[in-house]
Amino acid sequence: MPQLIRQVNARRVLGALAGGAPLTSTELVDATGLTRATVHAVCQDLIEQGWVLELENQRSSKGRPSRRFQFNERAGYVLGIDVGAAKTTVLLADLHGDTVARSGLPFSDLLMPSDERVDTIDRAVRQAMDTAGVGAKQILAVTAGVPAPVDRAGKVTTTDRFWGIFDIGLSGALTRRYGWSVQLENDANLAALGERWRGVARGVDDLIVLIAGERVGAGCVESGRLLHGRQGGVGEMAYLKQVRGVGSAEGIAALARQWGAEAIADSPLLTAYADADPSAVTSEMVFAAAANGDTAARAVLARIASRMARIVASLGDLLNPELVVLAGAVADSVGALLADIEAQLPTYTYTPPRLAASMLGDIVVATGAVRHALDCVEANRLS
Known part of the structure; x- marks a missing residue:
């Protein structure tokens, strides 16, 4: 006693x-x-x-x-890792959550073997540690985010082929290499933690963060509590296949690229940007062309805004959040869509939420991973 x-x-x-x-x-x-x-x-x-x-x-x-x-914020350190589809981002932070080193490396291919993906993540982790002069024994907690459902036991739910790509045994691999306890979490869930901690959602207890780049996924906070579900499936957006005017979980970047390629013949700026090659059109090109007054590119963004309004409205009806944050690779560009989306929300729902674009950029998931790792330290540091 x-x-x-x-x-x-x-x-x-x-x-x-x-x-x-x-x-x-x-x-x-x-x-x-x-x-x-x-x-x-x-x-x-x-x-x-x-x-x-x-x-x-x-x-x-x-x-x-x-x-x-x-x-003593330097009594130890934590690692927050974002395992994205195209790259990994690593934040090494002290026990106040302040970043002391950051690194990132691209993956060679979406379908690269699991051991190669783990090795790439490991190299990024080592780069961050070397930059800060921090040894493995000083790392007190590690959290990694993946674009797949993760259950309460930290296991990836692999009922979908895309999700299975990220079931790479990362936790076990890093534990064997460094002796760390590595927590796995869904990337959108971590984005919600990051936004509520250091983003535009500080102080918001009823929140949804949409990772809306290649595919749409949601991190949901209700009454200050992160929601998971039995198999970690809260916030997975497969139901969008059944939503009229939506039809899939494709995200803003994927749609801008696809619809921009279809519109290139009617777009002088997209034609110039992509050297008249539809396959070369990127989402950045579409947003840039629209910002410069290109009519066809603006029509693409209007089409995306209409689709996103239906998605946000469906979440407003299901979970009634105060705020929905658009985050991920397209966050820097979606400001051009916000007014259009917000104007359409009352058409689809009686409970339209506020809308905002993330200011955390491509570190939103890693920031949430740092917060999650700090929570683990705080829960276990004296046990």
Whole structure:
């Protein structure tokens, strides 16, 4: 029992210090409800364990020295990994969540063998660690996001061929190589954690983040709680096949590329950008042409906005979020679509949510993975 009490007290003190600002003994007493003697004893234990630093004493107005303590954000590090379809992105962060190194590498092919994909991720991880001068033993938690449903046991649900591509045994491989405990999570779920932590959704308890690049997937937060479902299937968008005016889970980038190629004959700018080759049209070209007044490109974006309005409205009816955030590879461009989508929402739903574009760019999933890894550290650091 005494050991349990010490652990509970230590969690109180760490919780008070985790905000980042140094606190005096008196401030810790007020924040935790513990006695001054207990605060000093707990802090001494935490200093010996490396979780807390004692700063130089300062004198109060009465001349009495005041001990000051600060959470040691460099007591360890976490890794957030985004395993995308085309590339992997890695963030190495301290225990305040501040990025100390970032790396990324492309995958050679969508259908590359699992061991090659794991090796690519491993190289990106090593690059981040080498950049920061951090060793494997300093990594306290690792979370990786994949574009597939992940159940509560951290297993990829492989009922779909595309999802199966990401069932690569990453957790086991990194555990064998480094001894880490690696948590696997769906990429859209992590994007929701990232947006709520450091994105446009801070303070929002009812939230959906749409990863809307090649395929549409959703991370759903209800009353501040991330939703998973029995097999991790909450937010998977196969139901869109049944939605009139939608018909598939293809995302904004895929549709812009496909419909832009079809429209190239009527688009002088797309013709110039792609050297008259429909197969060379990219989503970036379509958005750029529309921004420069190309009528055919604007028609493509209007068509995409209509489709996305139906998707957002269906989520508004099903889950009634306050905010829907469009994220992923197209986030930097979708600002051009927001007004059109929002204008159409009342046509399809009585409960239209607010709409926003992510500001986290291509690190939205990795940012959420860092948050998830920090949560794991906070839950287990004194166990």
